[in-house]
Amino acid sequence: NVYQGGDVVKTIVGAKPKAAIERDLNEFLA
DSSP states (O other): OEEETTEEEEOOOTTSOHHHHHHHHHHHHO
């Protein structure tokens, strides 16, 4: 789970393409 402001924003599932996961994580890590 990715947390933002204490809320669960997104649950990353194994079926999601790795590139899409990395894009999503970059939104939080940038």
